[in-house]
Amino acid sequence: MFQLTNVLILISLYSFNSQAIADGFDNSYFPFQIFTGSSRIETSLTLTDATVKPKLQAETVTLNTGTKVPTQAITTNDMYNNRYSPVFGLHYKCNDNLYLNIQYDEPFATDTSYEDDSVGPGFPLRSKIETSMISLGFTQVINRANQLYSLISGIQILRGDAIFSADGYAGLSCLANSSNTCNDNIVTSLDIGNNLGYFFGFAYEIPKIALKLQLMYYPEIDAIGKGTLSVGNDFFSPFNITVSAPITADVVSDNLAVSPNRIHLYLQTGLNEKTLGFIGYSSVNWKALPTLNTNYTNINTTDTNLKALFQTAGSINLFEDDAIYWYVGAGYQVNTQLALSFTAFIDTIRDSPVDDFRSPGRGTHSYYLGTNFDLDEKNTVSGRLGYIYAPSTEIIYPVSATLGTGEYKATVDPDVFNFHIGYTRKL
Numbered sequence: 402m403f404q405l406t407n408v409l410i411l412i413s414l415y416s417f418n419s420q421a422i423a424d425g426f427d428n429s430y431f432p433f434q435i436f437t438g439s440s441r442i443e444t445s446l447t448l449t450d451a452t453v454k455p456k457l458q459a460e461t462v463t464l465n466t467g468t469k470v471p472t473q474a475i476t477t478n479d480m481y482n483n484r485y486s487p488v489f490g491l492h493y494k495c496n497d498n499l500y501l502n503i504q505y506d507e508p509f510a511t512d513t514s515y516e517d518d519s520v521g522p523g524f525p526l527r528s529k530i531e532t533s534m535i536s537l538g539f540t541q542v543i544n545r546a547n548q549l550y551s552l553i554s555g556i557q558i559l560r561g562d563a564i565f566s567a568d569g570y571a572g573l574s575c576l577a578n579s580s581n582t583c584n585d586n587i588v589t590s591l592d593i594g595n596n597l598g599y600f601f602g603f604a605y606e607i608p609k610i611a612l613k614l615q616l617m618y619y620p621e622i623d624a625i626g627k628g629t630l631s632v633g634n635d636f637f638s639p640f641n642i643t644v645s646a647p648i649t650a651d652v653v654s655d656n657l658a659v660s661p662n663r664i665h666l667y668l669q670t671g672l673n674e675k676t677l678g679f680i681g682y683s684s685v686n687w688k689a690l691p692t693l694n695t696n697y698t699n700i701n702t703t704d705t706n707l708k709a710l711f712q713t714a715g716s717i718n719l720f721e722d723d724a725i726y727w728y729v730g731a732g733y734q735v736n737t738q739l740a741l742s743f744t745a746f747i748d749t750i751r752d753s754p755v756d757d758f759r760s761p762g763r764g765t766h767s768y769y770l771g772t773n774f775d776l777d778e779k780n781t782v783s784g785r786l787g788y789i790y791a792p793s794t795e796i797i798y799p800v801s802a803t804l805g806t807g808e809y810k811a812t813v814d815p816d817v818f819n820f821h822i823g824y825t826r827k828l
Contacts, residue, residue: 440494441491458812465805491503552603557619559622662686781826783821
């Protein structure tokens with residue numbers, strides 16, 4: 402029976418590290434490899450660079466005034482540019498049977514935006530979400546005839562904030578007057594604070610042949626989002642209503658599923674003395690986040706007619722489909738220091754108005770070339786370059802009946818690259 406060296410075993414750790422967010426269009430991956438293996442410190446940074454310029458179709462929405470918007474086809478500014486995804490983890494051996502795990506990552510991040518005052522009332526101009534997560538856990542290892550059985554469990558602390566905004570009525574007037582100074586947007590800002598979740602998993606390993614099977618489960622994390630609503634003071638100008646200052650209100654979003662439940666399954670095995678193969682599967686229950694519902698309180702305006710407009714709860718479309726992800730790859734040990742890897746990642750079906758990149762049945766494919774280099778017996782550096790292919794797709798956003806009827810429609814053909822660097826030090 403062949404036996405693989407530590408150099409090749411590291412390929413599997415880094416080949417998956419950040420893969421499920423490396424496709425650039427999802428934000429659902431929690432790094433899990435730190436929970437097994439030798440005592441070590443890991444840190445990495447993934448940069449996703451996307452050039453996305455959706456083109457909106459003209460006159461797809463009819464306002465209550467009878468005006469059709471957008472008045473002409475519009476190519477927006479970049480909706481989604483750079484995203485940084487840092488990870489830091491410590492896996493420490495207390496004794497032969499117990500390891501402690503600490504990990505920090507930023508699992509959810511999206512920043513999409515359209516040019517203000519160019520689309521029409523009700524269109525979502527901005528969706529920005531940023532989160533951070535700390536995972537604390539332990540791994541209990543049982544060694545039976547050089548076969549390792551690991552039980553993994555722990556807690557997670559997730560916090561984050563979000564900003565959503567929509568174009569107001571005055572945008573059309575600004576566009577007609579060649580002015581971009583109108584302050585008419587409806588902006589909702591939310592802070593979800595610190596929220597507690599947990600995770601558990603199982604791993605089976607035969608280190609001599611780099612065989613490893615690992616299953617991780619992360620239940621849903623719910624939160625209460627609190628923040629503010631702000632309505633620009635030019636919002637009502639098309640109706641000849643003047644307000645002296647922006648309208649503000651407190652916003653509460655109850656029972657917000659800030660992290661849906663997910664399952665990760667990973668399998669690797671040595672194919673020969675220099676080659677490793679691996680495959681992974683992930684399922685994420687994004688349907689748990691169909692809408693962001695908000696309730697307005699403490700509305701700050703002296704005009705009772707304006708105040709009445711914001712008495713009812715508001716909502717923003719989020720995720721309409723669950724997600725399935727697959728990845729497969731191989732690693733090859735060139736020499737005692739250098740190893741190379743290739744990974745293909747497939748994101749099947751998900752429609753996400755927040756990300757604005759999908760429609761059902763139009764997933765993404767991504768491909769990665771990676772390398773690991775052992776500086777010495779304890780220190781390893783890694784790098785990876787990825788290309789993400791997202792087929793041209795159509796974005797559809799329905800308009801509220803209070804504004805008009807119809808659907809904003811756009812086509813988009815993203816061009817995306819991904820770069821990853823990492824460092825590991827054995828303890």
